[in-house]
Amino acid sequence: MTVTYRVKDAVYVNLTNRCPCACTFCLRQNGPEIFGSGNLWLEREPTLDEVVSALDAWDFSKFREVVFCGYGEPTERLDVLLAAAAHLKARPDAPKIRVNTNGLSDLIWNRDTAPDFVGKVDTLSISLNTDDPAEYLAVCRPKFGAAAYPAMKHFAQNAARLGIDVVMTIVDSPVTTPAQQENCRRICEELGARLRIRPYESK
Numbered sequence: 001m002t003v004t005y006r007v008k009d010a011v012y013v014n015l016t017n018r019c020p021c022a023c024t025f026c027l028r029q030n031g032p033e034i035f036g037s038g039n040l041w042l043e044r045e046p047t048l049d050e051v052v053s054a055l056d057a058w059d060f061s062k063f064r065e066v067v068f069c070g071y072g073e074p075t076e077r078l079d080v081l082l083a084a085a086a087h088l089k090a091r092p093d094a095p096k097i098r099v100n101t102n103g104l105s106d107l108i109w110n111r112d113t114a115p116d117f118v119g120k121v122d123t124l125s126i127s128l129n130t131d132d133p134a135e136y137l138a139v140c141r142p143k144f145g146a147a148a149y150p151a152m153k154h155f156a157q158n159a160a161r162l163g164i165d166v167v168m169t170i171v172d173s174p175v176t177t178p179a180q181q182e183n184c185r186r187i188c189e190e191l192g193a194r195l196r197i198r199p200y201e202s203k
Contacts, residue, residue, distance in 0.1 A: 001042060001043060001044070001046065002014055002039060002040050002042075003046045003050060003051055003054040004051075004054040004055060004057075004058065005040070006063075007067075009062075009063055009064040009065075010063055010064055010065050010066065010067050010098075011055070011058050011060070011063050011065075011066050011067070011095075012066075012067045012068075012069055012070065013051065013054075013055070013066060013067065013068045013069070013070065013074070013081075013084065014040050014042065014046075014069075014070025014071060015045065015046065015051065015068065015070055015072065015074050015076070015077045015080060015081060016042065016045050016070065016071075016072035016073070016074065016076045016077050017041060017042050017045075017071050017072045018072045018073060018076040018077075019072045019073040019076065019102070020073060020076075020102070020104055020107070020108060020142055020143045020144060020148075021073070021102050021104070021140045021141060021142045021143070021148075022140075022141040023127075023129075023139060023140045023141065024138075024139050024140075024141070025139070025171060040070055040071040041071055042070075042071070042072075045077065046080075047080075048079075048080050048083050048084065051080060051084045052084060052087050055084060055087070055088060059093075060088075060091070060093045060094075060095040061093050063095060064095075064096065065095055065096040065097065065098055065122075065123075066088060066095045066096070066097050066098070067097075067098045067099070067100060068081055068084075068085070068097070068098070068099045068100065069098075069099070069100035073101060073102055073104070073108075074099055074100070074101060075099070075101050075104070075105035075108060075109075075113070076108060078105060078108075078109060078113065078116065081099065082116055082117070082120055085097050085120040085121055086120050089119070089120060096122045096123070097120065097121050097122050097123070098121070098122065098123040098124070098125055099117070099121050099123070099124050099125065100125045100127075101124060101125065101126055101127070102126070102127050102140070102142075102152065103124075103126040103127065103151070103152035103153075103155045103156055104142065104144065104148055104151060104152055104155070105155065106151050106154065106155050107144045107147060107148065107151050112158065113155070114155055114158035114159040114162055114164070115158075115162060117159060117162075117164055118162050118163070118164065121164065122164070122165060123164070123165040123166075123167060124156070124159050124164055124165070124166050124167070125167045125168075125169060125196070126152065126155070126156050126166060126167070126168045126169070126193070127140075127152075127168075127169055128152070128156075128168040128169060128170055128184055128187065128188070128195075129169075129170055129171065130170065130180065130184070131180050131183035131184045131187060132180075133146065133149040133150070136148070136149045137149070153187070153191060156168060156191045156192075156193050157191040157192060157193075160191060160192030160193055161192060165194075166191070166192065166193035166194070167193060167194050167195075167196050168184070168187075168188045168191070168193045168194070168195055168196070169195075169196045169197070169198050170184050170195070170196075170197055170198065171197075171198050171199075172197045172198065172199055181195075181197060
């Protein structure tokens with residue numbers, strides 16, 4: 001079971017297979033492995049003790065950050081994520097912590113979750129994906145329907161207001177226009193976030 005794995009100068013944490021979205025561009029549709037990490041599809045979800053043990057095996061002086069991002073949405077296991085992040089922050093060599101998320105944890109948990117990340121997570125990388133709510137529904141296919149896009153933006157804005165570094169991402173796909181990218185940049189500015197345009201990867 002792959003709980004932690006290395007991608008370049010970061011250690012990644014794989015908590016769950018669960019995700020409320022079924023994005024058309026998601027890399028996991030191409031198989032159980034990303035960036036040579038081994039099989040990321042979990043036969044069962046790791047316990048908090050297993051996550052902590054896997055993290056403690058790394059020397060974080062050699063890495064830039066720890067990223068909660070696996071084959072599922074990490075906030076599906078918010079309690080384990082936050083406890084593991086708090087454990088890392090207590091270490092003398094505490095690394096920077098980033099969570100790659102679809103930004104739907106408020107809908108997953110039916111409450112305002114942004115305050116939970118304060119003091120535990122340095123950066124939230126949130127998948128904006130598009131400037132258009134209808135396109136978001138078609139591309140990300142969230143189980144929450146039309147409520148997902150505004151909830152994602154609300155979560156991002158709340159986190160930014162609380163002082164968390166918020167980065168919102170879109171994919172530089174063949175169909176993304178410069179106008180769409182500029183609209184996404186404007187949305188991020190209004191929410192207090194930064195825009196990152198990720199390169200398109202087919203596998």
